[in-house]
Structure formats: structure tokens, C-alpha cells
Amino acid sequence: MSEPSPQPAPVHTRPSAMEHKWIGVVAGVVAPTTLITGLCYYFGVIYLNAYYTYFGLDDDALNFSTAEYVRKSVVVLYPALVFLLAATCAGLWILVYGRRALRRGRPSRRAHRLGWAAIAAGAVLATIVVWSVVAPILSILIGSSVPILDWVLHSVPKLETPLIPATLGIGALLIAAGTEVLVTLRSRNSPRLATTAERLTWLLTGAALVLALFWQTNLYATFHGRVDAQATASKLWTKQSVVALDTTEPLFAPPNQVHETALDPQTAQQYRYRYQCLRMLAVRPDRWVLVPARWSESYGYALIVPVDTSVRIIVTRRAVLAQTETEVDRKGIWPCPEVALPPS
Structure with missing residues (x-):
């Protein structure tokens, strides 16, 4: 071989x-x-x-x-x-x-x-x-x-x-x-x-x-x-983009910073409370961070809101928000300009 x-x-x-x-x-x-x-x-x-x-x-x-x-x-x-x-x-x-x-x-x-x-x-x-x-x-x-x-x-x-x-x-x-x-x-x-x-x-x-x-x-x-x-x-008070938040449950937010309104419970909608005087701080794909218009360093309040069916976020642009003296006044009893009393 x-x-x-x-x-x-x-x-x-x-x-x-x-x-x-x-x-x-x-x-x-x-x-x-x-x-x-x-x-x-x-x-x-x-x-x-x-x-x-x-x-x-x-x-x-x-x-x-x-x-x-x-x-x-x-x-x-x-x-x-x-x-x-x-x-x-x-x-x-x-x-x-x-x-x-x-x-x-x-x-x-x-x-x-x-x-x-x-x-x-x-x-x-x-x-x-x-x-x-x-x-x-x-x-x-x-x-x-x-x-x-x-x-x-x-x-x-x-x-x-x-x-x-x-x-x-x-x-x-x-x-x-x-x-x-x-x-x-x-x-x-x-x-x-x-x-x-x-x-x-x-x-x-x-x-x-x-x-x-x-x-x-x-x-x-x-x-x-x-x-x-x-x-x-410093610009939250006069920011033109204002946010309203509708929820199914109360948030117990501080009343001097967030304006709460009870929605009509007789309607078929699931949202029962509306919170105004909020501003966008950060917007993420799955959550929003909202702070009050009257936010202060001595008493800060923030909301981290999930983007799901439990809340409804309404964004409104008000270009004439700071044109009147009443709306600019921070010393009033109102928590933000958009809910302030109309000028007399």
C-alpha cells in the first residue's frame, strides 16, 4: 500500500x-x-x-x-x-x-x-x-x-x-x-x-x-x-403653552398651585377631575413631567404623568396670556394667569 x-x-x-x-x-x-x-x-x-x-x-x-x-x-x-x-x-x-x-x-x-x-x-x-x-x-x-x-x-x-x-x-x-x-x-x-x-x-x-x-x-x-x-x-408663569390634566382620581395637589375642577359626574366620560395651571417641564414617549405655574424653589411640586388611558392631557397655546396687568400679577389669589379673574 x-x-x-x-x-x-x-x-x-x-x-x-x-x-x-x-x-x-x-x-x-x-x-x-x-x-x-x-x-x-x-x-x-x-x-x-x-x-x-x-x-x-x-x-x-x-x-x-x-x-x-x-x-x-x-x-x-x-x-x-x-x-x-x-x-x-x-x-x-x-x-x-x-x-x-x-x-x-x-x-x-x-x-x-x-x-x-x-x-x-x-x-x-x-x-x-x-x-x-x-x-x-x-x-x-x-x-x-x-x-x-x-x-x-x-x-x-x-x-x-x-x-x-x-x-x-x-x-x-x-x-x-x-x-x-x-x-x-x-x-x-x-x-x-x-x-x-x-x-x-x-x-x-x-x-x-x-x-x-x-x-x-x-x-x-x-x-x-x-x-x-x-x-x-422664572418663565413658567407667563409660558404660552398651558396644560390641563384630566384624571379619574383626585391628585390632592396643593390648591395654591394647581386649580382643581370636578367634572360633571352625570356624563359617560371616565374622567372626573380637571387640573389646570400646569406647565410642561419634560415630554417623554411614555411620561410627561408637569410643574405648576407658581412653582417655587421653597415649595416645589411636580407631577410625573404616565401616557396611558388613565389621564387625558390637554395642551393649549395662549399667545395673549401676559398682555393684561391682572394676568401678570403673581401676588393675586389665583394659582395661574389662565384662571385669574378677568380685568375689571
């Missing part, structure tokens, strides 16, 4: 240079896109959370999609990106012309002292930031078990939270600027490579700047969401 012929060994092919190139292009596009989308989603969550928290609501209850969070982040990221672009242009301009001025001028002790002074000031600001972040944590962990340390933790002043990222960013910029001045003065006659310490300094200051920008944008998103919520609340 003849022996079976041996099977050919598998041929392992390596990606060609062109395939490596396209893999690099795809990775270079996908990675930044994923990062940008993640940042947009995060700041959109922060913004909407601050917005609805002002009204006593949780944005998770409204089931926003990822696309909606990303879209809402534009109002936060657009001003931040404009500021970042302007600051980057100014920083590059100062860097280029500062290097040129240092290399053309005569070496002086004043320039060296200025570089070291910038580094020292930046280090002091960084130390203040670290203390402001670590001190509250130590106060929780240690408490009053060590009296001296407890006295230090409560006596040494700390930065307020909104000032921490700005102080961190300024400190990092001062350290980077001072290091750049010293490197430029040292290599003005014979160019030299930066030392390991200088590279590590630039790496750490760059990381500190990124952290400061992220932290500051986070605070700005929270502030922006609350300010927009306050603007929305």
Missing part, C-alpha cells in the same frame, strides 16, 4: 504594509471618537442632573438616551471649547515669542530668578490644592482621635471647591513656564535635549492641566444646568 502524501504545512500570512496602514488609520479615528463621545455623554449627564435636581427630580427617572445626553452636552462644551481654543492660541503665541526673546537677549540673573520664582509659586499653589483636597478626607478618617491633628485640620484655611481646579491649573502653568524659561536659557548657545527631570515635570504639569480642565468643566456643567433651570422656572 502506498503511504498517504503529507499535508502541506499551513502558510501564515502577515498583514501587508498597506493593511497595517489602514489599521492605524481606523484606530486613530475610532479611539478619539470614542473618547469625545464619552466626554459628551458624561457632561450631558452632569448638566441634566443639575437641571432636574433644581426641580426636585432625578434625570434617571426620565430614561434619557445616550444620544440625548450627548446632544445636551453641547451647551456646556461649546463655551468650554471656545475658551480652550483661545487659551491654547495665546499660550502658543507666548511660548514662541518668549523663547525668541530669551534666546536673543543677554543671559541675566533676573531671567533665572524669574523662572525659579514661577516654579516656586506653582509649587505653593499645588500644595494648597493638595491640602484642600486631602484635609476633608483626613478629617473624616481621623476625626477627633488626634487632638493636635484635628486642630490643624480645622484651623488651616482651605480653598472652596470652585477655586480648586482653577488654582491647580494656574499652578501647573507656572511650573511649566518656569521650567521652560530655565531650559531655554540653558540651551541658548548649544541646543541640548531636555533632562529626565524636565520631561517628567512637563508630563506631570500636563496631567494636572487636563485634570483641572476636566474638573472645571464639571463645575461649569453643574452651574449651567442650575442657571438654566432657574431661567425655566
Whole structure:
């Protein structure tokens, strides 16, 4: 019998240079896109959370999609990106012309002292930031078990939270600027490579700047969401789109904010109560969020209404709602302009 012929060994092919190139292009596009989308989603969550928290609501209850969070982040990221672009242009301009001025001028002790002074000031600001972040944590962990340390933790002043990222960013910029001045003065006659310490300094200051920008944008998103919520609340009284809600059961809403009317029980309709003086705050496919026209931060009231047969939502646009003095008056006994007494 003849022996079976041996099977050919598998041929392992390596990606060609062109395939490596396209893999690099795809990775270079996908990675930044994923990062940008993640940042947009995060700041959109922060913004909407601050917005609805002002009204006593949780944005998770409204089931926003990822696309909606990303879209809402534009109002936060657009001003931040404009500021970042302007600051980057100014920083590059100062860097280029500062290097040129240092290399053309005569070496002086004043320039060296200025570089070291910038580094020292930046280090002091960084130390203040670290203390402001670590001190509250130590106060929780240690408490009053060590009296001296407890006295230090409560006596040494700390930065307020909104000032921490700005102080961190300024400190990092001062350290980077001072290091750049010293490197430029040292290599003005014979160019030299930066030392390991200088590279590590630039790496750490760059990381500190990124952290400061992220932290500051986070605070700005929270502030922006609350300010927009306050603007929305201030316009509820004269909003032209008014909502009436018909229900089968009483809601026991506060009478000074929501006007209740009992419908005719003799008719065949299933709805027995009508509630007026409501405004749309959010509209979702399966639920509406309604707030009174006289909503206030001291006494907030909100309704999360499911979109089903148990309720009937009536939306009316009244373009002349705020044309008379009586309808604009918030001090009257009526809970909203649409149920106010007609002007005499």
C-alpha cells in the first residue's frame, strides 16, 4: 500500500504594509471618537442632573438616551471649547515669542530668578490644592482621635471647591513656564535635549492641566444646568403653552398651585377631575413631567404623568396670556394667569 502524501504545512500570512496602514488609520479615528463621545455623554449627564435636581427630580427617572445626553452636552462644551481654543492660541503665541526673546537677549540673573520664582509659586499653589483636597478626607478618617491633628485640620484655611481646579491649573502653568524659561536659557548657545527631570515635570504639569480642565468643566456643567433651570422656572408663569390634566382620581395637589375642577359626574366620560395651571417641564414617549405655574424653589411640586388611558392631557397655546396687568400679577389669589379673574 502506498503511504498517504503529507499535508502541506499551513502558510501564515502577515498583514501587508498597506493593511497595517489602514489599521492605524481606523484606530486613530475610532479611539478619539470614542473618547469625545464619552466626554459628551458624561457632561450631558452632569448638566441634566443639575437641571432636574433644581426641580426636585432625578434625570434617571426620565430614561434619557445616550444620544440625548450627548446632544445636551453641547451647551456646556461649546463655551468650554471656545475658551480652550483661545487659551491654547495665546499660550502658543507666548511660548514662541518668549523663547525668541530669551534666546536673543543677554543671559541675566533676573531671567533665572524669574523662572525659579514661577516654579516656586506653582509649587505653593499645588500644595494648597493638595491640602484642600486631602484635609476633608483626613478629617473624616481621623476625626477627633488626634487632638493636635484635628486642630490643624480645622484651623488651616482651605480653598472652596470652585477655586480648586482653577488654582491647580494656574499652578501647573507656572511650573511649566518656569521650567521652560530655565531650559531655554540653558540651551541658548548649544541646543541640548531636555533632562529626565524636565520631561517628567512637563508630563506631570500636563496631567494636572487636563485634570483641572476636566474638573472645571464639571463645575461649569453643574452651574449651567442650575442657571438654566432657574431661567425655566422664572418663565413658567407667563409660558404660552398651558396644560390641563384630566384624571379619574383626585391628585390632592396643593390648591395654591394647581386649580382643581370636578367634572360633571352625570356624563359617560371616565374622567372626573380637571387640573389646570400646569406647565410642561419634560415630554417623554411614555411620561410627561408637569410643574405648576407658581412653582417655587421653597415649595416645589411636580407631577410625573404616565401616557396611558388613565389621564387625558390637554395642551393649549395662549399667545395673549401676559398682555393684561391682572394676568401678570403673581401676588393675586389665583394659582395661574389662565384662571385669574378677568380685568375689571
